[in-house]
Amino acid sequence: MKKNKVKTTVGSKIFTVLNSLFMISFVLITLYPVLNTVAISFNDGIDAVRGGIYLWPRKFVLKNYQTVLAMENLIIGARITIARTVIGTLSSVAVNALLAYVVSRKRFLFKSQLSLFWVITMYVNGGLIPVFLLYRNLHLTGTFWVYVVPGMVSAWNMLVLRTYMLGLPDSLEESAQLDGAGYMTIFLRIISPLCKPVYATIVLFVAVGQWNSWFDAMLYNRMKTEYTTLQYELMKLLSSVMQQSGSAAAASERGSAAAAITPLSIRSAATVVTMLPIICLYPFLQRYFVTGLTIGGVKE
Amino acid sequence: MAREKTAVRDKKITWKEIKRQKFLLIVAFFVTVYGFIFYYWPLTGWLMAFQDYKPAKGLLHSQFVGLEKFRFLFGDPEFLRVIRNTFCMGVLNLVTTTVMAILFAVLLNEIRSSIAKKTVQTISYLPHFLSWIIVTGILHDALSSTGIINDVLLRLGIIDQSINFFAHPKYFWPIVAFANCWKETGWNAIIYLAAITAIDPSLYEAASIDGANRLQKIRYITLPGIKPTIMILLLMNIGNVLNAGFEVQYLLGNGLVQSVSRTIDIYVLNWGISQNDFSLGTAAGIFKSAVSIALIVICNQVAKRAGEERLF
Incomplete structure (x- = not known):
């Protein structure tokens, strides 16, 4: 493709300029709100209510972070969020991988039936209320396990794993069987090591979902403060900011009573704390989600 | 989608094959039970839409109201x-x-x-x-x-x-x-x-x-x-x-x-x-x-x- 010797025309140059402008504004629009939140989180609370803070704090303080890191409900939320992300992700990937392994075995007796059984779940589901009642009857509501158990198998993730496993050569399985290996050994010793990239993809998808979910905490554990999550606590902070928006005076009044802390500044600091782990990790995992999406999206 | 071809081969359910696939069948069994509970059982809740559902009475004893x-x-x-x-x-x-x-x-x-x-x-x-x-x-x-x-x-x-x-x-x-x-x-x-x-x-x-x-x-x-x-x-x-x-x-x-x-x-x-x-x-x-x-x-x-x- 290195055939740039073809003389660049004026039109092509204009295109390049316009395209660069488009990309620059795209990047600005994407990054600005995030960086603005970071700036506000380092700014004095009452001062921030006046507005006019862009990419850099005007009155630099660490007070917001000190306050956030001392808030008990946020600490509990962080602990639960980490726990559900680790436990939920590991169990979900393990179960989905096992299921994908089973349905991708060519000789498995109920291969097509089992696939269909799960594909149907992608299109038909009971809906919010029957599911809510089920979890209540199973005594899952009001426990930590409501974050882990219900979403453990996902048909979509399973299909991505299955597609990948079907792409592995059959001869691997056959030669292992000749050596006397059973299906479990083949899964653990032969298939799983080869599936590391696609496992990484699913780990990423599930972990991000777990880290970011808030609705289950609100719906099933609203009264259980010991099982609150980071995102749900963030949501409560968000609504407290929204109720006060427009009345900057009220906010700063309340703020001065509480030593220069406003809902806006607290929320910004909490937002930064919540998104930091993801922002630090995702650039290194790019190739995994790109492969995963390409497998899952183009043909399911 | 070579379903027909594999279906013919799959028909041979022998004890030997079942024994060989024990691990696969056990996994399939548990995952299917799980699927029934968490994905298919809630579908029975759709009955509620045709009832005047009272939690105290449950699905079986609530009054049916048709399409009301x-x-x-x-x-x-x-x-x-x-x-x-x-x-x-x-x-x-x-x-x-x-x-x-x-x-x-x-x-x-x-x-x-x-x-x-x-x-x-x-x-x-x-x-x-x-x-x-x-x-x-x-x-x-x-x-x-x-x-x-x-x-x-x-x-x-x-x-x-x-x-x-x-x-x-x-x-x-x-x-x-x-x-x-x-x-x-x-x-x-x-x-x-x-x-x-x-x-x-x-x-x-x-x-x-x-x-x-x-x-x-x-x-x-x-x-x-x-x-x-x-x-x-x-x-x-x-x-x-x-x-x-x-x-x-x-x-x-x-x-x-x-x-x-x-x-x-x-x-x-x-x-x-x-x-x-x-x-x-x-x-x-x-x-x-x-x-x-x-x-x-x-x-x-x-x-x-x-x-x-x-x-x-």
């Missing part, structure tokens, strides 16, 4: 408004996010410097990994009276007084569409970029020799090249149009805009969980599922007629 709940739903102006909101926002989001993702993918592909390309792409994924809580939060800041949008509009002299974007129904749908584009453009573009990479480079070379400029190459090579991908993704997403209406609307909606912000899911939540009318909430949920499935089937048929790739 559905009659109530369709007589409720609020429900009709909620259907309109869900549908319109769903379509608006689908169209804007698809157009943005294609535009972004095509234009990113035109960038020559691979470092710049990589950097822009990495940044473009960022919002996808943030929760809707965070996204709606920072969006709320950007649109607030002291936020960047009002700031810029004031400085440019387009408005002379800051606008309270969340107080006027007319801004709500565009805000939701913008939020979706902001969050998902880079992510959705991944598949289109992968499709563009698969286009035969010799086509571009031939076009250059014929004197095509860059816009013409996009118009006659890139876009037709990714057309099948666009079609299949559109089809997949049309079935989800009614599912795409909960988090943003719930988080950004408020009393002033609720005539345009409330969606079917929010309606279900309000009636079912807050007001404890499980029957009505379930009926609304069934309506949504039925429409979604109908949309998927119709899209699949349309795709078959048009000779495009089908979903199933």
